[in-house]
Amino acid sequence: MIRVLVSEVLKGESFPGVLPKELVKLPYLQEIDLTRNYLNGTIPPEWGSIQLVNISLLGNRLTGSIPKELGNITTLASLTVEFNQLSGVLPLELGNLPQIQRLHLSSNNFTGELPVTFARLTSLKDFRIPDNNFTGTIPNFIQNWTNLEKLVIQASGLDGPIPPGIAFLGNLSDLRISDLNGAEANFPPLSNMKSLKTLILRSCNIIGQLPEYLGSMTKLKTLDFSFNKLSGEIPSSFSSLSNADYMGEYPHKYPHSESCCSNFQSMPNPIHVRSKEGRKEKKGVLECMVVYHFNLSSQISKSLGGSPTKFGQATLPPKHLSSWKPIDGFYTERARKHHHSFTPVKFSDDRTVEFNHLSGALPPELGNLPLVEDLFLSSNNFTGELPTTFARLTTLKDFRISDNHFTGKIPNFIENWTNLEKLLIQASGLDGPIPSGIASLINLSDLRISDLNGSEVRLPHLSNFKNLKTLILRSCNITGKLPDYDLGNLSRTLKTIDLSFNKLSGIIPGSFGVLSNVDFMSGFLAMMEVVFHVEVKEMMENDGGSYGEYEWEYCNTMDPD
Structure with missing residues (x-):
């Protein structure tokens, strides 16, 4: 009987050394998994001649660029090179991988724009590029990735805005985009994403109002829209988000309500919050979110050191939040009833x-x-x-x-x-x-x-x-x-x-x-x-x-x- 090696898995073994180009002598090899070792050097271009299905080199010390020869592996379904020191531009040839489903490039030093050939990667299900030095904008060709289930573009170096083509990614369950420079834009069109569980759009230069359809995404567990310029009211549909258990950074955006929206188990059921004076009060999650979306207008001047500052009119809490109360006394009962002359507490x-x-x-x-x-x-x-x-x-x-x-x-x-x-x-x-x-x-x-x-x-x-x-x-x-x-x-x-x-x-x-x-x-x-x-x-x-x-x-x- 002739035995052939089809899988080389050496995960977490702390192996030093370089990646062996000699693996090319194993023609039936389908998987190379050297995750979490101390391997250095470059990725051998010779591997491009092996009909591999999976390459995982996560968590090593690899340098150099991704060899263009890997684009010849037409059987490749997964390429994971996260947490290395790889650099350079991504080769155009990576767009020639018809079977690729998982492409993980996070936490390296990649530069340049995403290759236009990536528009052909229609089998992609999981694409991650955080923590890199890419340039250019998020390309609209991502609309071709209609099988995508997870998209992570955080601190990637890419600029915004989030392209309108994202609307075609109806199978997404996990969408994380953050740290975008570039032009301001309204909230992206996500209404087709009925399977979303995680939605992070942090520091993306998003302006305008939150769309009503977000409340229909009943599978959502995690939301983070922090460090944007949202305005207007919280949509009434948000009361349907009973499965959500984490809303990132809404609390710290408002004084003395840090624990108000974090780790809640159901919404809008009330949770206990300790106020600035030490009182224990009940606050609903939506109640906390309201203060985040107030859009006040005023001026700051040298006179701030003297008399209390005057504020303009404020967008009041949505009518469906009938139990709204002021948090830490910052908004008065008078302001809630007579909002045309709204002034904060001195x-x-x-x-x-x-x-x-x-x-x-x-x-x-x-x-x-x-x-x-x-x-x-x-x-x-x-x-x-x-x-x-x-x-x-x-x-x-x-x-x-x-x-x-x-x-x-x-x-x-x-x-x-x-x-x-x-x-x-x-x-x-x-x-x-x-x-x-x-x-x-x-x-x-x-x-x-x-x-x-x-x-x-x-x-x-x-x-x-x-x-x-x-x-x-x-x-x-x-x-x-x-x-x-x-x-x-x-x-x-x-x-x-x-x-x-x-x-x-x-x-x-x-x-x-x-x-x-x-x-x-x-x-x-x-x-x-x-x-x-x-x-x-x-x-x-x-x-x-x-x-x-x-x-x-x-x-x-x-x-x-």
Whole structure:
């Protein structure tokens, strides 16, 4: 009997070395799976002569470009090269793969536009390109991929807008697009996507109103429309989304309602929320979403340091939300009944102008507020650098500037804000690196920085942050190893970690095994298991912790199954 090798599977064996071109001598070979090893070098072009069905090289240290010869493998159904250091433009020849169903290219250094030949990949079911350096816009030829079930384009380098051809992808169950530059556009046409379970359109320059048809997508489990410029009312149809259990970042867009919309089991059934004053109240999920979509208009001026700011008229809550109540007293009962003369409650220690269309540079005079504790400037069109006078705001406890168009770097004078408990700098326009002075902010319980351009940097020193509950350092050009003394020391308080879309390397420190209280890791467990070759569940359970339920926001994009 003649035995032939049809499958070469060596997953997670920590093998060093290079990819063997000698596999070409195995003419019956159909599968090469070398996932999670320490292989380096390039992909052998000789493999293009083997009639392979599956190539999986996920989580290695491969460099160079994808050889054009792989386009000759007409039997290839799956190509997975995620989490390597591959670079260059994608070869046109990859468009010659008539059987390809899975094309995973995430977390490399690919450049250039998506080849026009990809329009022929009509068998595609799963296409993922996050965390790359592509150029150009999302091509409209994706409308040809009518069999597609999963599309992930996050921090890919591509510009928007989302093309109208996406309307033809009626079989999608998982759609994730984020971090798009380019022109503004209305909400994309998704009404044909009856099977959608995950819908993430984060920071995509989407304007206008949410469409009514979203409420008919009853299979939806996860929604994230954060860091856009949506306006108008919440559609009444949203009350039908009873299966949804996660709405990304709606809570943090509104003061003091962080837990209002996260982890809810049914909607619009009420859930408990602790207010700023410590009261325990019931809030419905839709109720929280309303405040996100208020479209106020006003002006910011140097007089902000004196009398309370006047606001214009506001879009009131939808009529179908009859039980709407003000959250933390920010909107008064009078405002709800007599909205034509709507004015927020007077504040003294807070400066809150989030979710407006304010623009221009921040006046240096804002640095003359000796008692200011909360300064919320998110979701406007502010430009320029943060005023140097802000170095004097030493009473600050909560500073938020997400979703703006600032320029310059995150200033090191934030080290003066030693009373700070919450710092949000997400999609602000500021560049990195994260300044070293952040190590002085030892009272922080909530640190969220994301979407930074600029130079690469090591993970900032966080070992003194004894109260930290939420740590989001997403897409911050962080490189190098995870320090053993930092995150492991936060085991008693840390609940949320997101270090996704960075370039971390090395092994997972043993101290991470004590993070038993963490109940949300976005994209991070995937790094641990796929890139660092660690069995996370076993590591945590052996240390006495509970694995719990984790939000696999980015991990799902790396699951080869």
